Amino acid sequence: MAEQIQQAESPEAGAERVPVMQELLDNIWFLFLVSGIFTLVFYIIWGLIDLTGRPILP
Amino acid sequence: MPIAPPLHRNWWDVPVGVHEKLWIGLVVATGLGLFVMMPVWHVYGAQNSSATSYRVNPDAYFEKVNRWVQAAPQTDAGIKVTGTDVYLVAMRYAWFPTSAVLETGVPYKIHLSSKDVNHGFSIHRAGHPAQKANFQVVPGYQYVLEMTFKEPGTYNIVCQEYCGIGHQAMVGKFEVQKGQ
Amino acid sequence: MATAVMGGQNPFLARFWQCTVTGLKVDEKAVPVMLANAVAAVVFLLVGGILGLLIGLTRWEAVHLLSPNLYYLALTLHAFSSLIFWIIFMEMAILYFACTAVLNARLVNHKAAWLQFGLMTLGSAIGAVAVVIQGDKYDQPLLTSYHPLVIHPMFLVGVIIFAVGAFVGLGVFFATVWRATQEKTYRGSLPLVTFGAAVAAIIAAESLLAGAIAYIWQLLYAVGIVKNLDAEMYRVVWWLLGHGSQQINLAAMVTCWYLLIHLTTGAQSASEKVSRVAFVLYALFINLGSAHHILSDPGVTNAWRIWNASYAMYGAAMASMIHAFAIPAAAELALRRQGGTGLLGYWKKAPWGDPCFVAVALGVPLFGFMGGISGITIGTEQINMMMHNTIAITGHFHATVVAGTTLTFMGVTYGVIQLIANRELLSRKLACWSLWIFGAGMALFSMAQMWMGYFFGTPRRHPDVSSLPLVRAVSMEQLMAAGAVIAFVGGGMFILMAVGSLLWGKAREKGATFVLNATNGGQQMELAAGTPFDAPPPAADHGAHDLRGTMTLCLIFIATLAVVYATHWINLAELWKIG
Numbered sequence: 001m002a003e004q005i006q007q008a009e010s011p012e013a014g015a016e017r018v019p020v021m022q023e024l025l026d027n028i029w030f031l032f033l034v035s036g037i038f039t040l041v042f043y044i045i046w047g048l049i050d051l052t053g054r055p056i057l058p
Numbered sequence: 059m060p061i062a063p064p065l066h067r068n069w070w071d072v073p074v075g076v077h078e079k080l081w082i083g084l085v086v087a088t089g090l091g092l093f094v095m096m097p098v099w100h101v102y103g104a105q106n107s108s109a110t111s112y113r114v115n116p117d118a119y120f121e122k123v124n125r126w127v128q129a130a131p132q133t134d135a136g137i138k139v140t141g142t143d144v145y146l147v148a149m150r151y152a153w154f155p156t157s158a159v160l161e162t163g164v165p166y167k168i169h170l171s172s173k174d175v176n177h178g179f180s181i182h183r184a185g186h187p188a189q190k191a192n193f194q195v196v197p198g199y200q201y202v203l204e205m206t207f208k209e210p211g212t213y214n215i216v217c218q219e220y221c222g223i224g225h226q227a228m229v230g231k232f233e234v235q236k237g238q
Numbered sequence: 239m240a241t242a243v244m245g246g247q248n249p250f251l252a253r254f255w256q257c258t259v260t261g262l263k264v265d266e267k268a269v270p271v272m273l274a275n276a277v278a279a280v281v282f283l284l285v286g287g288i289l290g291l292l293i294g295l296t297r298w299e300a301v302h303l304l305s306p307n308l309y310y311l312a313l314t315l316h317a318f319s320s321l322i323f324w325i326i327f328m329e330m331a332i333l334y335f336a337c338t339a340v341l342n343a344r345l346v347n348h349k350a351a352w353l354q355f356g357l358m359t360l361g362s363a364i365g366a367v368a369v370v371i372q373g374d375k376y377d378q379p380l381l382t383s384y385h386p387l388v389i390h391p392m393f394l395v396g397v398i399i400f401a402v403g404a405f406v407g408l409g410v411f412f413a414t415v416w417r418a419t420q421e422k423t424y425r426g427s428l429p430l431v432t433f434g435a436a437v438a439a440i441i442a443a444e445s446l447l448a449g450a451i452a453y454i455w456q457l458l459y460a461v462g463i464v465k466n467l468d469a470e471m472y473r474v475v476w477w478l479l480g481h482g483s484q485q486i487n488l489a490a491m492v493t494c495w496y497l498l499i500h501l502t503t504g505a506q507s508a509s510e511k512v513s514r515v516a517f518v519l520y521a522l523f524i525n526l527g528s529a530h531h532i533l534s535d536p537g538v539t540n541a542w543r544i545w546n547a548s549y550a551m552y553g554a555a556m557a558s559m560i561h562a563f564a565i566p567a568a569a570e571l572a573l574r575r576q577g578g579t580g581l582l583g584y585w586k587k588a589p590w591g592d593p594c595f596v597a598v599a600l601g602v603p604l605f606g607f608m609g610g611i612s613g614i615t616i617g618t619e620q621i622n623m624m625m626h627n628t629i630a631i632t633g634h635f636h637a638t639v640v641a642g643t644t645l646t647f648m649g650v651t652y653g654v655i656q657l658i659a660n661r662e663l664l665s666r667k668l669a670c671w672s673l674w675i676f677g678a679g680m681a682l683f684s685m686a687q688m689w690m691g692y693f694f695g696t697p698r699r700h701p702d703v704s705s706l707p708l709v710r711a712v713s714m715e716q717l718m719a720a721g722a723v724i725a726f727v728g729g730g731m732f733i734l735m736a737v738g739s740l741l742w743g744k745a746r747e748k749g750a751t752f753v754l755n756a757t758n759g760g761q762q763m764e765l766a767a768g769t770p771f772d773a774p775p776p777a778a779d780h781g782a783h784d785l786r787g788t789m790t791l792c793l794i795f796i797a798t799l800a801v802v803y804a805t806h807w808i809n810l811a812e813l814w815k816i817g
Contacts, residue, residue, distance in 0.1 A: 042526055046546075055112050067426050075785070192625070192628065194535040214707045231707075
């Protein structure tokens with residue numbers, strides 16, 4: 001069992017490079033941020049701009 | 059396994075099977091097709107919810123509708139619409155005017171707003187239950203939709219946004235007569 | 239607590255026991271709060287189910303059970319019990335599972351988890367009681383409480399407290415994941431189940447934030463502090479909570495599908511990349527889809543509606559379709575490896591006697607074919623004009639949330655009872671039957687309602703359609719009521735089976751107990767057989783994989799979508815000129 005732990009660790013110790021895309025997609029905090037920005041900008045802000053842009057009738 | 063970290067530390071570069079790629083291609087094509095249908099129908103289709111909206115004061119709007127109704131000729135079937143503007147105000151618990159007489163072939167501008175809470179303008183062609191259109195009637199907004207009726211007949215209007223205990227009593231109609 | 243400690247004295251101790259099925263380490267302190275949430279969920283399912291039956295028997299005009307007053311009250315309580323309380327309590331249990339057991343980690347603070355449970359229980363009780371005793375001066379909120387309906391402040395207070403509790407739960411989830419990452423209790427990327435749960439939690443955070451803004455503003459208006467609240471802005475912001483909460487359900491349900499299909503058949507995702515990218519599409523775009531509730535509203539532009547209601551060019555819908563392939567594909571690979579043959583005959587090898595499998599086998603097609611297809615069509619800008627606020631909407635979301643998510647979560651409940659509470663089910667056969675009956679009832683119910691809405695325009699949320707000058711779909715009302723009764727029977731069987739098993743099920747053998755020095759528990763974990771490092775790797779050559787069964791089923795799906803979609807456009811073209 002101990003050998004298995006060592007085997008699993010050595011790819012990390014070696015140069016198992018993780019591609020940038022994977023690093024980004026693995027990062028749930030980054031996803032949280034981008035998701036929040038998309039929702040805020042496309043749905044909320046754009047929507048509120050539409051609504052407040054309606055001309056006011058007397 | 060979904061309950062363990064991926065077996066390959068670098069899962070990004072693990073090749074994706076040919077079946078998955080085929081399906082993803084089909085899915086992307088479907089998604090884009092679905093998306094494109096909407097603007098295409100705006101150009102080629104005759105039924106779009108393109109509208110003009112204004113912000114209004116609910117009481118001011120009610121006054122405007124009231125004046126318009128008082129000025130319109132009254133018939134047995136309802137007030138007769140002489141121009142191309144039809145004004146409707148929804149309130150707890152009625153449509154005002156309750157009945158209006160229109161003509162086929164005229165491109166009407168239907169103005170909708172509410173005196174109090176959200177209501178729903180749901181217009182159904184009598185005898186043709188699959189032919190209906192539904193729009194939200196929001197206080198503070200004047201929703202102007204263009205409609206041109208092809209066929210004469212009764213078009214029943216019910217409220218389909220819950221507006222309180224008397225919601226089911228809100229019934230109105232357009233009597234559409236054969237135009238010139 | 240004097241216990242043997244591996245790795246020397248350390249103040250941060252945690253007790254784990256090992257699951258005999260998965261080899262995962264379960265934090266002992268997480269179990270009671272997981273179970274408490276699951277029990278609360280099932281209680282609300284029962285309450286919601288009873289109310290649902292009463293409502294169904296009212297919409298069946300021949301019976302017309304409830305008066306308008308009671309009907310609207312029942313609608314409010316049914317909506318909250320079934321759509322909000324049952325589901326979100328269950329999702330809290332799922333989140334706690336995903337951040338602890340799946341990561342072999344301990345809950346960052348179990349007291350905070352209990353605070354979540356307490357606040358959500360308190361909030362739900364206050365909200366429910368408020369609408370029952372509020373009196374005639376106030377309007378029933380239903381689910382949506384659209385301003386400027388006159389809403390009782392106590393109801394709003396209850397909902398806000400519930401939301402705060404949910405936020406606490408999300409905080410516990412994220413903090414637990416963060417610390418597990420720091421403590422290296424797992425190596426590499428988050429397991430798919432935890433990743434999916436994290437996406438659900440991200441969607442939840444945004445939805446709850448929007449809801450908090452809407453409800454707090456509405457509360458300030460209700461008590462007279464705020465004088466102005468734009469009714470359309472309220473709708474736009476509220477629906478970020480309204481549909482956002484349903485997208486949480488979607489992400490959580492899909493995550494559970496991966497979990498359950500793995501636990502029952504040993505299936506693994508054929509491509510981690512494909513499944514994860516699909517979850518990322520959810521995170522990025524899915525909350526935009528709330529705009530499909532605003533498609534027939536004044537104020538917003540065509541561009542806003544087309545972009546958002548399509549989840550940004552159907553980005554998130556594509557993700558659903560990708561999962562719809564990936565999950566049956568994983569099952570197909572596993573079942574063929576176990577000797578399954580034939581185009582679709584390999585399904586015979588599946589564990590149909592396992593209710594956790596049946597939940598996925600029913601949930602996926604019901605959600606996809608009935609819920610997904612109706613959702614895509616109703617959420618199309620122009621088609622929406624014919625469907626908005628008809629009972630077709632109700633049919634759609636009973637297909638997604640009830641025949642899909644609720645059925646799946648029933649399977650999860652059966653799994654929780656066996657693997658977390660360590661009880662055998664009283665009868666696996668009856669447990670399976672409960673799901674079949676419930677699914678069949680809900681399928682009939684939804685189909686009938688969609689038919690009523692599509693072809694008769696019957697309004698939703700209406701206490702007496704017989705009083706309207708509209709053509710009534712009498713036979714559809716009967717089918718809808720029949721579906722409601724059948725589903726009630728299935729749901730009742732589920733409740734009895736779940737509660738009975740929890741109370742009287744035979745105790746299951748728990749695995750060994752460990753006390754770990756939690757700051758380096760990752761390195762000190764003893765790896766049991768069946769843990770990740772023991773599992774045989776999936777075959778490297780994907781091209782040779784036989785996925786023709788899944789491909790067939792998915793092509794049938796696309797064909798069905800095309801036919802239904804085209805039918806709606808053809809129907810729309812019959813309408814008079816609008817816009």
